[in-house]
Amino acid sequence: MNEVMQFSAGHEDLIHDVAYDFYGKRLVTCSSDQKLKVWDMDEEKGTWVPNDSWKGHDSSILKVTWAHPEYGQVFASCSFDRTVRVWEEQDQGSYENSAETRAGVVLEAKNGGRRWAEKARLADSKGPVQDLEFAPTHLGLKLATTAADGILRIYEAMDVVQLGQWTLMDEIEIFSGGQPPPDASTTTTSGVVITSHYCLSWCPSRFQPQMLLVGCGKENVAKIFRQDTHGKWHPSEQISFHTDLVTDVAWAPNMGRAYQLLATACKDGRVRIFKLGGASSGATGPGLSASSAPWQTVGANQKKSGPAKFQVEMIADFSDHGTEVWRVDWNVTGTILSSSGDDGKVRLWKSSYMDEWRCMSIISAEQGGGGDHGEAAMLR
Amino acid sequence: MQGQPQDDSVYATFAAKVSYAGLCKPGGIPELVTGTRTVRGLLSAVRNEAVIHIARRDPENNSASPGSVSQDDQVVKLIKIADDLPPSRVSFVNETHGVFAALQFSIRQAGGAWRSVGGRRHTMLGFDEPPGGSGDTRGHSHTMGTEIKKAVLRATVEYREKILSKFHEVADGSTPEALSENVILRTAHSAMQLLEVVHLKADLHVGPSQWDHVQEDYLSWLNAHYAEPRDEDFLPFKMSANPRGHPKYWPFVYQTLLRGHVLTVVSILKIHPDFRAQRIEAIGSNIGEKDVLIVKIIKLIETLPQPAGYETQHLFEERRRRWKEDVCRLQSNVRNYTGQTRDLQEFSTVLAILNGDEKTILDLAQDWREAIAGLILFVHPSLKRHEIAELFDKVYVDVENSSIKELIEIAIIEGEFQRAIRHCTKQDWWLVAHFADLLHHLGVFDRDNVVTSLPGMVDMRDRPPQREWYLLNYSNTLLSHPTLWRVGLEYIASCPASGRQVLETMVTRIPLDGDIKTRKLIAFCKRSGLEGPRREIHRTVARTKYRAGRIGEALEHYIEAKDAPKVASLVDELIDAYLATADMTWSDVAARLSPTAVEWHVRLAMLVRYREFHELFTNSDYPAAGRQLVEIIGSAFGSNTRLLPKRLIYTLLIDSLLLLEYEPAVVFGVKATNELMRCLEDITTSHRRKEYLGAWAAAKEGGNISEEAVAGAEAQLGVIRAALVKNLSRAYIRNVE
Structure with missing residues (x-):
């Protein structure tokens, strides 16, 4: 067992999401109990200690994401209550007192919900806000959200010091035919009711135009949205290999590679990795279709009418989870991908120098039956 | 050593490592994920860990979770996904980084880009490839190649010294960690030494003789890493009244002879009864030793010419020819000694070895290493370093039952460096990274060597050089360490093709724990020309200072970050404080401003000018x-x-x-x-x-x-x-x- 430590989040309902801060020294958890909890790592003791806990929304909090620390200790949360809220840690001092912990179980957060101030409330969505992510810092303090109303929204902080004013820069329809149908819900094999689910991930590369990868709900596709030279966002490449709902998407940090890597998690039980190669005159592969965006003409005149498309190639398609996969997540160098599924396992995927992706490690939710198994593998 | 890298599709039997988080009982996952629960995980930024927890499975369902939510549902576990660097490795990592850095410096000194346009591709190891052979026409000047070779040789020697020093530290350890370290250190030392023996020393003429031969260095490597027969094996028959009757006596003689242990084999032969008898007889009758077979054989062994003793290959071979004539003469007359000894057949075998009888040598050798030693010593005494691989055609290598260390050695001798590296990846990132670095500098190990035209295979020209791939993987093992993060960054910085982007990302991920660490990081960025990350760190620190109400310090960091809007905003705040409460913080800030900053931003210039006014007035x-x-x-x-x-x-x-x-x-x-x-x-x-x-x-x-x-x-x-x-x-x- 390679357990480092554990702590009890102490929510009154199930956790929806956990997010590391930029340095991996802070965590925020959110739950159906409508609360947010921040945890700090105590490196001397090697434990996670509660920083604060408070009611953050009026409904289940679905996702949390941290901003770059150059904007302060800031994170955003989104909820079923159709809002996105931006939180900033306040000055220390009056909030300092001792944390009450006993045997690793949190009794009460030390700051009584006063340490984190709500700096902004973004309530433009007409449906639950399902995913959100701050843009890479070279793009400024921007926040992208996807909501059940099928709209991708991009906000920008007008005052990065006070964080109070956020301008809705763009609203982009994710659904190809406009708004998703009102009956866009389905029942999975396990009986769970799923309405349209949208997820997103920013392209982290500073050498590319602004791009977002969006999981497009019941369309069973992921799409790349690109900002053109006039600042307008348009759908670009469409990745259609999926046979069920795309539950999560992740754009890999580009570390010296001549291409981009994307990953998707899908309800069809698969983890897929895609390679975005050099721009080409059209999409390749059976799962790709050209965008129908009017601003872009695929073919000989493409260079004149819009930026060239990427060549998208599926380089890995893993069915190891064997059941719904809910989350994919890259490490900061884009060399390890983690995936989480209903098989109760977190799988870590790593490529060799020859670009062969393999599962290098599995973390099972079960109790161990005698230690680690399999050959030890160096992952980082 | 830390963990084990895996980077080779040939290891088809590879199985993923399985860790257990203990969020549910064994076999309890189906029950766990039924309904509203699932399991989620995410990776930490720099630390080798992942968070795993039970999560709400159906984010679209807003109702409260059906059934009770237990404490078990709230457990968040942090699981190591790779071993942390053991504390015992820290000094080794630091010291070997010193060697690594010195090598990079030497390479730059030797000409930076060591390739220059040329007609033939020189592999640095003595093999010239014809143009078009690898699709690459680049080469490099011989002089530069020699300088680089020398630098690499210096590095391998120093690496081996560090490895030996570390080996002595862990040699007595009996813990699994110590034993693992022991194996890896042995492998690393052997690989480095073999690289020197077979490839690096060619044309460098290290040592007194001015011609290339592999004999002594190969035997040195062999006996350093496979030191058999051991001295204690000699004791049983040394103490015996009838040593020749001991079952190990003659095998020991053959083995020591094949390995070139001249002194040992002579001392063993001198306890043979034939030798003792002739000594007694000689003392009694004053008869010379000339007619005694064992004496003649001992003399032949003692006079076996060693290449290092001869300035030129010609002189050596001339002496060797005369020596071999003596061996042949004795071998042809060996029947004459039938009545003199009961071990005529064994002595004949010794003479067969001395005469370079390949079959005898191959039959008697315990393994391929010993066989090659025997062949070099007695069949091909002038063998050049690069010719050693040809001997593999003659010896039997049991690849199936070979250890990783042996597989690496075989690959190095054969000059199959890609294979060598693939085997190294089974051992340790330190070894892979440093060995790949050496091979890269030698020009035998870059992307062009692995370009394939096979359909479906990756075009390596899309990828960073292999050296960088392995160095970056190694550096990742260091970044999460509290003190080795700087070394990790230095390794990343040594990767010109892909390191910069990695460095730009990773350097900003190092937590800014305290002013000293921050200053070190900023200094590193300056030294490495990482302007973007330097500014990013300054902006982050500025924000922290600002939040703490230290506007002056925040301003200084924003100035360093060249963030003009923030500087203007903070100057306005300082001025507002002055207007509101006559707070003179602005004056302290102005006093510390550099001329460059004053020149850069008008608001800062204003602060300085206004402060000058106050000073003049005060004076x-x-x-x-x-x-x-x-x-x-x-x-x-x-x-x-x-x-x-x-x-x-x-x-x-x-x-x-x-x-x-x-x-x-x-x-x-x-x-x-x-x-x-x-x-x-x-x-x-x-x-x-x-x-x-x-x-x-x-x-x-x-x-x-x-x-x-x-x-x-x-x-x-x-x-x-x-x-x-x-x-x-x-x-x-x-x-x-």
């Missing part, structure tokens, strides 16, 4: 203070860069009052007084008059400017206006310009 240098003040106020109307915001003119006019009333001298001349009057009238007649006159009130009241505040300012300006008129008349009378 009672009123004329100079007056000139300074007029210049600053006048700069609010500059056509290009306005030093002073107009909302501060009112405050500076208040400052002028004391100078206007100064007696007996006239501080402001006619022109200066006119300028001040012009400025005064400008702000009082402006459509933004309220803003200009009420700036101090706005600073005090959070932006609100009351009519009373403006009226108060008007009254003050009235006083100033009168003082200006009075001063103007005084200036005219005294003719002050």
